[in-house]
Each structure stands twice: as C-alpha cells, then as structure tokens.
Amino acid sequence: MTGIIGAMDEEIAKLQSLMDIEKTGKIGGMEFFLGQLEGKGIVLVKCGIGKVNAALCAQTLIDKFSAVKIIFTGVAGAADPELDIGDVVIASDTMYHDVDAGAFGYLxxxxxxxxxxxxxxxxxxxxAAKRAAEDTVGSxxxxxxxxxxxxxxxxKEEALRLGSELNGLCLEMEGAGVGQVCYYYSIPYLLIRCISDKADGTAPKDFRSFCQQAADTAARIICGILRHT
Incomplete structure (x- = not known):
C-alpha cells in the first residue's frame, strides 16, 4: 500500500477525483481515502499544515494502513534563484531549516x-518521479x-540565505516531518513540490487557481510513479 499525502484540500483533490475510492475513514481528525490508482493500492490523505501534522499522518499511514512507501505532494517557495513559478522539485533529501542546537555542537x-x-x-x-515529471512538464x-x-x-533575502547556507532548493512546512518518521521505520519516501512563489511575498494573484494547476501536475507525476514502481 502506498500512502500519498497533501497538506491542503487543493493538493489532493485531483488525485481524489482520479482514484477508485473503496473506503474512507477518519483517524486523529484526518480523513483517509483507500482505493486504487493506476492499478495500485493507495491511501490518500490531507494531513494539514506543519511538521507535526505531517509526522502524525506518516506514522498513522505506517501503523494503521501498513504503508510500504509514502509520497508527499504540494507547493513550495523557491530558495534558489534559478527556480521559477511552476517548476517541479523532487527531493533528494529533506532537512529542517528551523532546528538549531549549535550550542551543543550540532549542525x-x-x-x-x-x-x-x-x-x-x-x-x-x-x-521514477524524474521520468514522470519530465514526461509531464519537460525540462x-x-x-x-x-x-x-x-x-x-x-x-526573498531570507529564503535565498537559507537555500545557500543549507544547500536547499525550496522551502515548505511538512516534508522533513515525513522524512524523519520514514527514516526511523526504513520506509521509502519521496517529496514532490511545485514552486508556487519566489518566497518574496509575490505569490500568484489567484493562488487557489495556481494550486489547482500544481495539483494537476503533481497528480500526473504521481500516476507516472505508480505505473513505474
């Protein structure tokens, strides 16, 4: 079973419309949709915004649904000047930018x-995501x-500083929470983000419309991943 998570309704709506839903259920305030997509068993869920919500959701997918891999999809702000609105970022890894225990010798x-x-x-x-994304959005x-x-x-200056200091491409509010849980359990995971803004306060005027566009892109990529894994 593959767990697929989005933080907001807009980020899971397209996938929800594409899947064959067989069962729904609520746990911890989150609604889970069980069914089939591209012939594969999936559990789709909106976790809510933030690291704790994301980690709780990943843990629930593992404990209650025996998820063997987890994919997180959504939007993010650019932390690299090369990125533009609409670009797709596939995580090589995830890391917290707001954790600092340097007083104890930690990075x-x-x-x-x-x-x-x-x-x-x-x-x-x-x-699999790279192949599917290139087929969907090109270069x-x-x-x-x-x-x-x-x-x-x-x-913008803060976003670029964080990107430079921590070698990051984009900024968001959930991914490393999922990554940490999956690290503990040795569960394969992936994060896919579509750039929604340049982290400079100038997000697209019709953000809801953009989220729909980004969700459509992510849904096509996730369908491609499921076909090839």
Missing amino acids: RGQIPRLPVRAFPADPDLIA RVFIGRILTGDQFIAN
Whole structure:
C-alpha cells in the first residue's frame, strides 16, 4: 500500500477525483481515502499544515494502513534563484531549516542525538518521479534538498540565505516531518513540490487557481510513479 499525502484540500483533490475510492475513514481528525490508482493500492490523505501534522499522518499511514512507501505532494517557495513559478522539485533529501542546537555542537538542521542531518529520499522513487515529471512538464524539473520549517518564509533575502547556507532548493512546512518518521521505520519516501512563489511575498494573484494547476501536475507525476514502481 502506498500512502500519498497533501497538506491542503487543493493538493489532493485531483488525485481524489482520479482514484477508485473503496473506503474512507477518519483517524486523529484526518480523513483517509483507500482505493486504487493506476492499478495500485493507495491511501490518500490531507494531513494539514506543519511538521507535526505531517509526522502524525506518516506514522498513522505506517501503523494503521501498513504503508510500504509514502509520497508527499504540494507547493513550495523557491530558495534558489534559478527556480521559477511552476517548476517541479523532487527531493533528494529533506532537512529542517528551523532546528538549531549549535550550542551543543550540532549542525544547523540536525536533531540532537540523531546521527543524520537530512533524511534521504528513496532512489527508486526519485528516478521514477524524474521520468514522470519530465514526461509531464519537460525540462523544468530539479532534484535537490527541500527545506522544512514551521514558518512561511515571505522574505526573498531570507529564503535565498537559507537555500545557500543549507544547500536547499525550496522551502515548505511538512516534508522533513515525513522524512524523519520514514527514516526511523526504513520506509521509502519521496517529496514532490511545485514552486508556487519566489518566497518574496509575490505569490500568484489567484493562488487557489495556481494550486489547482500544481495539483494537476503533481497528480500526473504521481500516476507516472505508480505505473513505474
């Protein structure tokens, strides 16, 4: 069973319309949709915004639905000047940008007493996503680190500074929470983000419309991943 997560309704609506829903259920305030997509068993869920919601959702997918891999989809703000609105970023790994235990000798982004600083995404899922994304959106597909924090970064200088210091391509609020849970359980995971803004306060005027466009793109990519894994 593959778990597929989005933080907002707009990020899962397209996938929900494409899948054959066999059963629904609520756990911890989250509604889970069980069914088939591209001939594969999936569980689709909206986790809500933020790291704790995302981690709780990933844990629930593992504990209650025996998920063997987890894919997170949604939008993000650019942290690299090369990225433009509509570009697709596939995570090579995820890392927190708002964790700092440097006073105890840890690198920024590293959880104390955890041996890793970043949580690697699954290589097979990355390869499948790259192939599916290139078939969907062409050349504007990037693979690299995605940075997570419980902050909406709307300052361009701050976004670019974080991207430069932590070697990240984009900023969002959930991914590393999923990555950390999957790291603990050795569950393959992947994060796919569509760039919604340049982290400078100038998101598309019709953000809801853009989210729909981004969700459509992500849905096609996820269908491609399911076909090839």
